[in-house]
Amino acid sequence: MTKTIMLSFFVFFITLAHAQKVEFTEYDLDNGLNVILHQDNTAPVVTVGVMYHVGAKDEQPGRTGFAHFFEHLLFEGTENIERGEWFNVVAANGGSNNANTTQDRTYYYETFPSNALELGLWMESERMLHPVINKIGVDTQNEVVKEEKRSRIDNAPYGRVAYSTGINPYMFDKHPYKNSVIGTMEDLDAAELDEFKAFFDKYYNPNNATLVVAGDIDVPKTKKMIADYFQSIPSGDEVERVNITEDPIEDKIIATEYDSNIQIPLTALVYRTPSMKDREAYVLNMISSVLTDGKSSRMYKRMVDEDKIALQVLAFARSQEDYGTYLIGALPLGDVELSKLRDVMDEEIEKLQTELITEREYQKLQNKFENQFVNSNSSIQGIASSLATYQMLYGNTNLINEEIEIYRSITREEIKEVANKYLQENQRLELDYLPEPTE
Structure with a gap:
């Protein structure tokens, strides 16, 4: 058997081992933050992710696009991470990061060498505790979002089908799913700075979030770091969920x-x-x-x-x-x-x-x-x-x-x-x- 075939079998069996069962530990902090830990010490890599239960459907009429906008805005910087330095800090420590938004939730994550786990937890606690939301950040990301809309929807072949902007307004009458995730530029241009701050205060709280740490971790040590960085963050008011029933479509x-x-x-x-x-x-x-x-x-x-x-x-x-x-x-x-x-x-x-x-x-x-x-x-x-x-x-x-x-x-x-x-x-x-x- 050649080395290549042996390696292929090895990768195959490792993949099957992953798929058989994902072990995890789940608990809540006193401030309502849901925590999920998955230990896998096969490679010295760890992912830190925070999912917030806020998406495009949670936006107010006339202010579409806020949830997706925050996906960009919250990389601007915090009180302890200078503006424009977020990605540099991650890259300098051998990591990568990204975020994405749907109608229902927003997800941020970093993947680091496992010896940088604490850095990842600190950065996500910074994002949750005291990001800097100011006019220069809003104006900068407004232009970024406009360019994203142009490249992915307005100027992309079949873009309004791929992103449902040409479909959902026909499928939903009452439910906010009728609006696109990226929203309208008119709504974002019209929004005041205080509205962005209010959106953050309403949705970006530990009791509206799930923190996941997966990879090469020591569970007791990870729990200690999570308590150190997240336990002191105050919880917010309970979020009232969208509860809208659509009438059935009865005519083509x-x-x-x-x-x-x-x-x-x-x-x-x-x-x-x-x-x-x-x-x-x-x-x-x-x-x-x-x-x-x-x-x-x-x-x-x-x-x-x-x-x-x-x-x-x-x-x-x-x-x-x-x-x-x-x-x-x-x-x-x-x-x-x-x-x-x-x-x-x-x-x-x-x-x-x-x-x-x-x-x-x-x-x-x-x-x-x-x-x-x-x-x-x-x-x-x-x-x-x-x-x-x-x-x-x-x-x-x-x-x-x-x-x-x-x-x-x-x-x-x-x-x-x-x-x-x-x-x-x-x-x-x-x-x-x-x-x-x-x-």
């Missing part, structure tokens, strides 16, 4: 959007779906795989390979804390009419609604989701993010170990039932996403 919505960045149109069927916590959301993920995951999937084989009417097909669920959306779409090949693509997509949906998927398809599904489960728990950064997400948004941290059992228990009959329940023509948006017409 037909819409057209235009994009000057594309040459090939897209047609999409979009459905409103249940919370990420709902078992049916897991079933919809499996339906996506049946339809478009790989060259042997149903829509790919028929529309791309056999009928040659589509250049590309896609199906995916965007699950969230309160509701989700489910999109099935296709790009035409040549001059194929978008109506033809919709007809064929409907035929494939009808097959799911009237016939059980085959035993072979079912076994392939199980294999794919087993593989995804292994991969999701194969890195320290991934484990840290998953632990925080399962605790905060699902209310069950141990889903990091148990979620695969949900997929294993889903039956062919359930796939048929969920397709019938949610993929109905009168409950959807039919969106044609077209190139901007020329003069």
Whole structure:
């Protein structure tokens, strides 16, 4: 056996060991901060992450974009970290860092050599305890966010589909999911400095956060450092959660959007779906795989390979804390009419609604989701993010170990039932996403 093959087997078995079970310790500080520790001493690396239960859905009308804006603003500096030095401090200590925002939460993290664990904890406590929020920081990050919006949405092909800004306003009437995560520049430009400070005071408190430390740690020593840096941070008022129920979609919505960045149109069927916590959301993920995951999937084989009417097909669920959306779409090949693509997509949906998927398809599904489960728990950064997400948004941290059992228990009959329940023509948006017409 060659050294390369031996190394491949070694990596494979290490990955399986990670995937078998993620051990963790979970507790709360007196100020309400939820803490999750995962010890893995196989490599001298540690990730420190803090997830705050605040996202775009928590913003006030006329002030969209605040949650995402803070993802940028809170790297500006603190009372003890000079403005513009955050990234330099991390890099100088051999680390990396990032942050991301969704409709439901905001997550910040650093990955360091494990001997810099205390530095990571100190920096996150600084971010939580006393960041500097001033006009120069707000003005600077305002320009950064505008450029991000231009590059990712306004000037990116299919950007308003990828980021749902061209979809969610049709799918939600009452719920703030109708707004985009990045918000509008008009709202950010109109906001006063005191409004940014008030947003921080309301949401960036230990009792609205989960701290995760994963990697090469000593648990008792880590607990001591966490107490030293976070216990004294005062808790805030309890956050009132968004609790808005949407009326069901009962009549088909037909819409057209235009994009000057594309040459090939897209047609999409979009459905409103249940919370990420709902078992049916897991079933919809499996339906996506049946339809478009790989060259042997149903829509790919028929529309791309056999009928040659589509250049590309896609199906995916965007699950969230309160509701989700489910999109099935296709790009035409040549001059194929978008109506033809919709007809064929409907035929494939009808097959799911009237016939059980085959035993072979079912076994392939199980294999794919087993593989995804292994991969999701194969890195320290991934484990840290998953632990925080399962605790905060699902209310069950141990889903990091148990979620695969949900997929294993889903039956062919359930796939048929969920397709019938949610993929109905009168409950959807039919969106044609077209190139901007020329003069």
